[in-house]
Amino acid sequence: MQNTILAIILLPLLGAIISGLFGRWIGRAGAHYVTIIGVATSCLLSFQILWQITNGDFPVINIQLYEWGRLGNLSLGIGVLLDPLSAVMISVVTFVSLMVHIYTIGYMKDDPGYQRFFCYISLFTFSMLTLVLSNNFLQLFFGWEAVGVVSYLLIGFWFKKDSAVFANLKAFLVNRVGDFGFLLGIAGVLYYFGSLDYQSVFTQAKFITDGGPVISVGMGEWSALTFICICLFIGAMGKSAQVPLHVWLPDSMEGPTPISALIHAATMVTAGVFMVARMSPLFELSTTALSFILVIGACTAFFMGLLGIVQQDIKRVVAYSTLSQLGYMVAALGASAYAAGIFHLMTHAFFKALLFLAAGSVIVAMHHVQDIRKMGNLRKYMPVTYFTSLIGTLALVGMPAFAGFYSKDAIIEAVRHTEIAGSSFAYVCLVAGVFFTALYSFRVFFLVFHTKERMDDHTRSGLKESPLVITLPLILLAVPSFAIGWNTMEPMLFGDFFKQSIHVLPEHDSLAMMAREFHGIRAFTLHGMATLPFYLMVAGFITALMLFVIKPEWRTRLVSKLALPEKILSNHFYFDAFYQKVLVGLGLLTGKGLWKAGEQRIIDGMMVNGSAKLVNTFAAVIRHIQTGYLYHYALLMLVGLLAVFLWLYFQVK
């Protein structure tokens, strides 16, 4: 069994190494074959494990692969924890990765960096697998940073583009701000639990009943667990792009579309959600941290959804939609409905990857035009892309029977049932978010696939459906986007599928409360058509239909009335401007100031060269005494003698 797990992890790495180092020898086709075979094998093996786990004949595996280092009595290792949670994650990761690998053959067909791209996405898959399969905090941090680097490399894949290398540096640094908190959280874990091993930490955590130890940082004392959980969550805020560390994700769209689908929608950005779910035994112990998470998630879900409405770039709409959906997942975690968060993570991975890849298909057809104002009526030219996009959109807006419906409704219900501070605010945000989700989703859907053709003639003449390597992944992703919810919802949310992985205190267990009202998937689906979110979704659909298809002139009138909100939205609530001008500006200014004033003027100018100058000046003055004239020396001698005599005279007297 250990060999199977090793194969799952290492095959993508092998593919990456071969296509990265020997890309020139194996050629373009060689690079895609070797990486695809690697990832496909990983994917099949993951499915096999997931299947065994679902059937219940698979024990949790927790092994150490090698000892990374030993410090006194503390051993740090690299290992594997394979339980239902990580099994779901590896299946989702390898499946979406496989789809993206295949899709890349078509999308990157003419790119000179073809082999490099395959190397990076395989390397990413490997990093993500080490992250989700980790059994300790050290390795978690390894994977955590490794996916960050690959994301950095991929956003800047077209490194000649200034916007791309701006975006990748921004993404890396914002993530590093999150990692700053994450690392302090890990340090806190080691401090309070004396171990970095999940099992040991979680076992100890189960015995904490009275809020645990306290820590005094600055003013007053904190619960150490609140401190640890919030620090860890700051890491998640970076990686999963939660407000206010969300600013890097829209810019990351500068990277090629396949990686937007894989990294910036389906897998890496959900690492934060996975991490919190993995740490549920810790987070459960701090209601303060849960409230914090809930509010952050709800804010992200709502406000980032609003931004989706004003975007003109097809990828950026999907990016803001990703932000908003990540907000839903995080809100689920805050409501202690970790399973619902993971469930939404899974469905979202399929339909969001689908939407991104469909957007990519459109972009290829449009010769890399991404502005939705220059599209329209593409359904005529691209039927497969059109239908798969429709399925993705319906899943995203939460149309009953589609996968996204089950997971999103579960989150909203879970938040309704929870009673921690901030839950009513969060509930309002999440429900209102449904309207805006429908609005921006159908807006982009209509503007791209319906309405009149706005592209230039040259582009129009070249419009055609994408080749099979592109449409096949779309179709394969459309299937789970539609159907994955039916059979998985009950065991994942209300059954004991995650029993071994996720720990929820009885008083927080919002899913258990929901379970009482749950009477089978069919009833849940039907009931879904009679709830507030459903009506809001329909309202969003109708609004989009009216404003963008039937009565476009209403939109002009509306926009002229809403100039100020429109301005705020198109400036993304001024987060970017604030960071760029104030924080980055201040940092650089401090650096320059310290260099010019501290280094050059004070330390070097006054202290170092100053003392050298002092010696020089002193020497220059002293030098004048040595004139070389005998009578000067004779005179000085006399003065000296006189002084000695006077001194002796007064001494004696």
Added chain:
Amino acid sequence: MAYQVPWLSLIIWVPILGGLSLLFGVDETRVRLHRWLALALAIVTFALTIPVFLNFDSQSAALQFVEKDVWFESLNIYYYVGVDGFTLPLIMLTSFMTIVVILAAWRSVKERVSLYLSLFLMMCGLMNGVFAAADAILFYVFWEAMLVPMFMAIGIWGGPNRVYATIKFFLYTFIGSVLMLIALIYLGIETKSFEIAAFHQHPMTLEVQSYLFWAFFIAFAVKVPMWPVHTWLPDAHVEAPTGGSVILAAIMLKMGAYGFIRFSLPITPDAAAHWADIVILLSLIAVVYIGLVALAQEDMKKLIAYSSIAHMGFVTLGFFITFALLSGEHKDIAIMGIQGGLIQMISHGFISGAMFLCIGVLYDRLHSRMIADYGGVANAMPKYAALFMVFAMANAGLPGTSGFVGEFMVILAAFHASPWYAFFAATTLVLGAAYTLWMYRRVMFGETANNKIAALKDLDMREMLILSSLAILVFVFGLWPAPLLDLMSASVEHLVECGTRSKISLEGMCKP
């Protein structure tokens, strides 16, 4: 007893004498031969460290491969060398980096090649001597002698402002070492021996310890260098030839840090504990303040020089939090802090060396170190771009590279001393990434900036060999630092057990 091969003496004297012999018969037509000879000598020196490594007993904290001969009997001065877990890795690092430097100079040094090679060989032997010396006077002699070749290397092959830089470098380090000499002589008179181990066993009042502590501190702080006595380093780096920068960053800075664990902590533990807060403060200033200053640099070498200072801040931080940790009963964590500092020393040797080599690669081609003169280099030099990226990421402390190991361990340990220490130390996650990757972006990414860059040739075989072997080391120690940790652990545990115990009275002191 069977005849013992004097391994350490060979490691010290083969490069010194070999280097000297290169100076004879200096004949510009034989430069080629001298290059090969120097390379052979460097490789032999490194090869000599391998049997030491293989036969080293990592379970023991005692000095091993000891050689002791009378030098000045009346003064109790001995030629006394040996290695322990602290010094063996440093000696191996020194010998390895000398090979690298000699290979790096293959084409780029064109004038007085024999002298250049001989100076770096001698430096190698002298630095090995510093690490191997177990007698304080022997240590001091190597310590000062080592400055001379470096002084010459910067003075002869340096940039336009080299006179200022060399004088600054020399005055700084010399003033520091004079104080150290006074401290050593005092201890020698008190203990009637110049054995460093004897100093460790000598009880002293806090007041005496404080004087000694500060005398040592100034010598070592200048070398590390710590804020605010660091400004000689950027100047020296900027003016130094590539090889000089590599040795300076990779090895010489480590001497100061080595001094702390060999002298300051075990000889004056009470004073070190008493003043630890100040050293910690200076270390954190190095991380935060220097990190910010690095952000403002326009010269690549200066930037890396400042980044070196910031990284060395982790070394001193890791060493000096020990006392806070021991008083809080965190022995394992104290070990972690010191191990972290030591790992950071070794890793910084590879990474900073590699960074300076990378800059050297560009400097050889375009004769500029200014960031603004570059842009889009990745277009013309893809192999170089890949390797430079590896080192840039390592410099930013990426997990999986050796740059992460030390910083991670020190931050984790610092948290136990005070969360605030960890907080300030962890800013390197953002600052280190910002200055390194921002430089990388401006130099490597973007459209090709001008025709000169378009015409750049990618790495040749020799450069590939040097940089990729360093890259492999960076990955190996990042992914599997266990062997290195194990090599050091007995010595570190001994230091934490015995070296840091109070010395005011003889009670409770460890016997050797």
